[in-house]
Amino acid sequence: MPVNESAAAEAEMMTEAEMTTDGASGAGADAGTGTWEPRIVAFCCNWCSYAGADLAGTSRKQYPANIRIVRVPCSGRINPQYILRAFQRGADGVMVAGCHPGDCHYTTGNYYTRRRFSVVQRFLEYVGLHPDRFSGHWISGSEGEKFVQTAREFTEKVRSLGPNEKMRDVL
Amino acid sequence: MKRIGVFVCHCGTNIAATVDVEKVAESARHLPHVVFATTYKFMCADPGQKLIADAIREHALNRVVVAACSPHMHERTFRKAVERAGVNPYLMEVANVREQCSWVHRDKPVGTEKAAALVAAAVAKVARNVPLESGKLPVERRALVVGGGIAGIQAALDIAESGYHVTIVEREQSVGGRMAQLDKTFPTLDCSSCILTPKMVDVGHHPMIEICSYSEIESVEGYVGNFEVTIRRKATSVDPDVCTGCGECWNRCPVKKLPSSFNMDLGHRPAIYVDFPQAIPNVPVIDRANCTYYLRDGKCRVCEKVCPTKAIDFTLEDRLVKERFGAIVMATGFQTASLQQYPEWGLGTYPDVVTGLHFERLVSSTGPTEGKIKRPSDGKEPKSVVFVLCAGSRDEARGRSYCSKACCMYSAKQAILLREKIPQAQAHVFYMDIRTAGKDYEEFYMRAKEEYGVNYIRGRVAKVYPEKDHLVVRGEDTLLGRPVAVEADMVVLAAAIEPRADAAALAQKVGISYNRDHFFSEAHPKLRPVESNTGGVFLAGCCQGPKDIPETVAQASAAAAKVVQMFSKDALVSEAQLASVNEAWCIGCFLCQPVCPYKAIQPKEIEERRGRDKIKRTVSSVNTGLCQGCGACAVACPSGAMRLNGFTDEQILAEVDAVCL
Numbered sequence: 001m002p003v004n005e006s007a008a009a010e011a012e013m014m015t016e017a018e019m020t021t022d023g024a025s026g027a028g029a030d031a032g033t034g035t036w037e038p039r040i041v042a043f044c045c046n047w048c049s050y051a052g053a054d055l056a057g058t059s060r061k062q063y064p065a066n067i068r069i070v071r072v073p074c075s076g077r078i079n080p081q082y083i084l085r086a087f088q089r090g091a092d093g094v095m096v097a098g099c100h101p102g103d104c105h106y107t108t109g110n111y112y113t114r115r116r117f118s119v120v121q122r123f124l125e126y127v128g129l130h131p132d133r134f135s136g137h138w139i140s141g142s143e144g145e146k147f148v149q150t151a152r153e154f155t156e157k158v159r160s161l162g163p164n165e166k167m168r169d170v171l
Numbered sequence: 172m173k174r175i176g177v178f179v180c181h182c183g184t185n186i187a188a189t190v191d192v193e194k195v196a197e198s199a200r201h202l203p204h205v206v207f208a209t210t211y212k213f214m215c216a217d218p219g220q221k222l223i224a225d226a227i228r229e230h231a232l233n234r235v236v237v238a239a240c241s242p243h244m245h246e247r248t249f250r251k252a253v254e255r256a257g258v259n260p261y262l263m264e265v266a267n268v269r270e271q272c273s274w275v276h277r278d279k280p281v282g283t284e285k286a287a288a289l290v291a292a293a294v295a296k297v298a299r300n301v302p303l304e305s306g307k308l309p310v311e312r313r314a315l316v317v318g319g320g321i322a323g324i325q326a327a328l329d330i331a332e333s334g335y336h337v338t339i340v341e342r343e344q345s346v347g348g349r350m351a352q353l354d355k356t357f358p359t360l361d362c363s364s365c366i367l368t369p370k371m372v373d374v375g376h377h378p379m380i381e382i383c384s385y386s387e388i389e390s391v392e393g394y395v396g397n398f399e400v401t402i403r404r405k406a407t408s409v410d411p412d413v414c415t416g417c418g419e420c421w422n423r424c425p426v427k428k429l430p431s432s433f434n435m436d437l438g439h440r441p442a443i444y445v446d447f448p449q450a451i452p453n454v455p456v457i458d459r460a461n462c463t464y465y466l467r468d469g470k471c472r473v474c475e476k477v478c479p480t481k482a483i484d485f486t487l488e489d490r491l492v493k494e495r496f497g498a499i500v501m502a503t504g505f506q507t508a509s510l511q512q513y514p515e516w517g518l519g520t521y522p523d524v525v526t527g528l529h530f531e532r533l534v535s536s537t538g539p540t541e542g543k544i545k546r547p548s549d550g551k552e553p554k555s556v557v558f559v560l561c562a563g564s565r566d567e568a569r570g571r572s573y574c575s576k577a578c579c580m581y582s583a584k585q586a587i588l589l590r591e592k593i594p595q596a597q598a599h600v601f602y603m604d605i606r607t608a609g610k611d612y613e614e615f616y617m618r619a620k621e622e623y624g625v626n627y628i629r630g631r632v633a634k635v636y637p638e639k640d641h642l643v644v645r646g647e648d649t650l651l652g653r654p655v656a657v658e659a660d661m662v663v664l665a666a667a668i669e670p671r672a673d674a675a676a677l678a679q680k681v682g683i684s685y686n687r688d689h690f691f692s693e694a695h696p697k698l699r700p701v702e703s704n705t706g707g708v709f710l711a712g713c714c715q716g717p718k719d720i721p722e723t724v725a726q727a728s729a730a731a732a733k734v735v736q737m738f739s740k741d742a743l744v745s746e747a748q749l750a751s752v753n754e755a756w757c758i759g760c761f762l763c764q765p766v767c768p769y770k771a772i773q774p775k776e777i778e779e780r781r782g783r784d785k786i787k788r789t790v791s792s793v794n795t796g797l798c799q800g801c802g803a804c805a806v807a808c809p810s811g812a813m814r815l816n817g818f819t820d821e822q823i824l825a826e827v828d829a830v831c832l
Binding site: 073085112 | 242243274278684768803815820832
């Protein structure tokens with residue numbers, strides 16, 4: 001991607017997005033100050049998505065720093081518990097990324113992930129969290145650009161949803 | 172007492188330009204258990220590694236975090252570095268602050284903050300790491316090669332020449348495979364049999380090679396270095412120890428008109444037969460489904476009467492033989508597509524529409540016509556032959572998106588052979604693109620066009636239909652932009668190369684993965700092209716994807732080298748980051764068992780003390796030879812008894828907590 005384009009995309013991200021919470025009234029401590037930045041945890045499988053994120057780096061593609069990657073061997077290793085824990089600890093969005101279906105390094109791990117994706121999303125909705133705060137993606141080791149696009153889009157999405165007030169532990 | 176050291180790498184300016192490394196080190200100093208933090212220009216270089224080792228000694232560090240490039244890059248380097256300094260290699264974690272931070276963010280304060288968070292996560296994780304040890308697995312130094320075509324033959328010879336025992340399991344009566352069916356080979360026009368049969372003789376005579384022909388794989392148990400394979404040795408009705416291969420039986424067998432699959436059903440064979448005259452082993456088998464003895468309650472017995480060595484034994488039964496192997500080479504080859512989805516070409520409807528393999532048998536001097544090209548319907552010498560490329564390949568809409576790779580070349584070869592054998596015959600080739608990547612391949616194709624006058628027409632064939640005593644091939648010439656109709660005495664379809672019909676079922680038995688077309692999957696498309704995802708199982712030839720003979724031979728030799736590499740070690744080192752069971756917590760529900768892709772989880776009986784009694788209980792146990800460390804079981808486990816070492820719940824949750832702060 002040309003430098004100016006990626007810079008423009010970044011600049012766009014820095015603009016204040018409209019902040020809405022999950023229907024819960026009252027903005028969070030830092031939400032009202034205008035300095036709030038979404039905090040996003042991304043669980044990436046070691047073989048595809050983590051390598052895809054590495055490739056984004058080697059290609060010097062830029063994406064928002066809100067994304068923090070946690071490496072797991074396989075997307076099938078991601079216990080839904082981790083996703084809930086991230087929300088409880090104040091993450092505003094959680095992303096799960098694994099190998100494309102059929103391409104799992106461990107043959108079948110991502111098929112379990114795929115089923116869990118939809119269950120987790122339904123569960124989040126059930127407990128009153130906006131289901132868009134969670135998203136699952138298939139990103140291969142050669143899809144650095146897809147990782148970047150996904151990171152950008154998801155960050156924007158979460159930014160538009162505002163801070164996660166609903167599940168955050170009261171500290 | 173945990174004493175963590177944090178080492179932040181500048182990577183020249185790769186990291187230091189967008190991450191304030193000193194600030195990252197400073198913030199690390201305030202993290203729990205961190206007693207030392209520093210930065211250095213190149214942590215992976217010798218002085219950097221020495222710096223880590225010195226700090227480990229000086230500050231009595233027992234855990235290390237290196238903030239540097241991706242763990243895919245240098246995790247091993249740093250593990251070895253801390254190990255040399257006396258720290259268990261698994262008490263080291265890498266924080267990826269280059270690929271996933273400094274290179275993807277330009278704003279220095281933002282990058283610095285994120286780098287600090289990634290370091291905090293790695294510190295939180297490493298504080299919960301436990302020392303892990305790699306296990307040692309014994310190796311059975313015997314190899315199994317599945318499939319006796321050129322791939323299997325080459326792999327077997329290479330392994331055997333290195334001094335290890337090899338068993339070839341071949342489904343048909345003889346080894347040789349597809350290459351034995353071919354007439355000549357491109358681009359040199361060597362006679363296929365002339366270069367193959369000496370190799371067949373070599374495997375037949377090699378003291379370290381055992382050929383189990385007319386046999387199939389029944390089941391595969393075990394794991395890398397220690398496979399237990401059950402081979403079904405189908406009943407041949409002939410005692411191989413006594414038979415001399417004299418041929419009396421198959422010459423005198425009264426049932427003569429059975430279709431010969433070796434000749435693509437264009438020729439005949441008797442009920443007791445060898446696949447072809449140069450068959451190895453040269454011991455016939457009786458086709459029980461068509462033998463009079465079996466069909467008519469013990470009548471006939473001609474072969475038994477004429478056999479000079481009394482080798483015929485009608486009472487033989489299938490035998491299941493169990494053998495142990497350390498490595499398996501899959502070399503099961505290909506078949507050509509039946510093209511049932513393409514009724515417009517008339518394969519199977521019009522006898523003079525054949526596939527490339529049929530044509531090979533018609534040109535071959537060992538074939539049913541003894542090398543005289545005659546069309547199947549009336550035995551007439553064809554004066555015009557149309558070759559259709561990409562027949563079933565490169566057609567996503569009808570199921571196959573891939574290129575079969577060898578067809579452009581073999582069709583050019585067949586057109587040349589046609590022109591050589593029948594100089595007045597015309598050869599037309601319908602093609603989509605001509606792909607001649609390979610040494611001397613393009614030159615060969617040019618020869619076909621220029622020297623042999625083969626007529627290449629760019630376009631797809633829409634319809635083949637009979638007219639009087641010939642066929643008409645209708646298509647479009649896309650270069651001229653107009654429809655064409657070519658009269659042909661024969662149509663040769665370069666039918667797509669596809670895996671054997673039972674490839675997927677076999678892959679499931681062996682425990683390897685395959686793609687949507689059922690070609691076996693390699694562990695990495697570029698860097699591990701001959702290994703499967705299952706330890707100890709290697710791939711060679713067309714079962715992995717379409718390829719020609721030189722590529723197949725190269726891959727087979729590569730697979731053999733991998734096997735020999737494995738066998739040259741005293742013991743195999745198993746991964747340390749594998750699943751393990753806390754037996755006290757395991758409730759024996761076995762929810763972990765079905766999610767394991769490697770069948771690595773087995774029940775195990777343990778004795779437990781309950782009050783004053785001793786009770787027996789069944790719990791899960793992990794076979795570390797089979798486990799590859801994916802962690803699916805740990806997620807499925809309802810009691811938390813199953814843990815994936817190196818990526819435990821505790822470790823991952825600690826990381827989550829740290830990045831969320």
